[in-house]
Amino acid sequence: MNKVLRQALPAALLPIALLGADLTSAEEKAREDMHYVGVYATALNHRSIGEISNDSAWGQTGTLVVGGHITDLFHAEVRAGGGYKDAKTGDLTLSIDYFASWYLGLHYPVTSYANVYAQAGFSHISGDAELANADADENRQFRDIEGDFPDSSFSISWLAGVDFEVIDNGYLVFEGGRLFKDTGSGANTFQFSGGVRYEF
Secondary structure: OHHHHHHHHHHHHHHHHHHHHHHHHHHHOOOOOOEEEEEEEEEEEEEEEOOOOOEEEEEEEEEEEEEEEOOOOEEEEEEEEEEEEOEEEOOEEEEEEEEEEEEEEEEEEOOOOEEEEEEEEEEEEEEEEEEOOOOOHHHHHHOOOOEEOOOOOEEEEEEEEEEEEEEOOEEEEEEEEEEEEOOOOOOEEEEEEEEEEEEO
């Protein structure tokens, strides 16, 4: 029995020891006062379009991120993005010309090479909605959306994501969250991004 315990105990404790070492090394990497830049491909999912049909549609933007680590756990960043593919549902086309965002966030290392993070802030969005065949009965629900989109150019935004360090200070990033809610139509626009970030 003692022989079995002597052989089984190290095998059982090995994963715990490795996890502890991994977490220790994750904590040892100081990120305070470091800055970063990132380039992401972003898919915009417009939801709850139209009072009756509650349609959804996808558009695409490119996003540039510039930020810095305030402490080892907190960061602040600004983002700028421009649309390159419009979202369409039926006769309605939603175009996001550009957006600019500011975020304050919290990030936490889960391993020596991966972090999870969440952030919230504000965004300024400029876009428009074009409705073809506006006189059609089925397009009546979209008439209030036509014109400036979103109706209010400022909105609260939030994100959650994960990053993986693939080279020294170079990360792959995957994230999702809300970019804005249109106060006029009630449509919600969510952002889903993937890209690369470099810290220096």
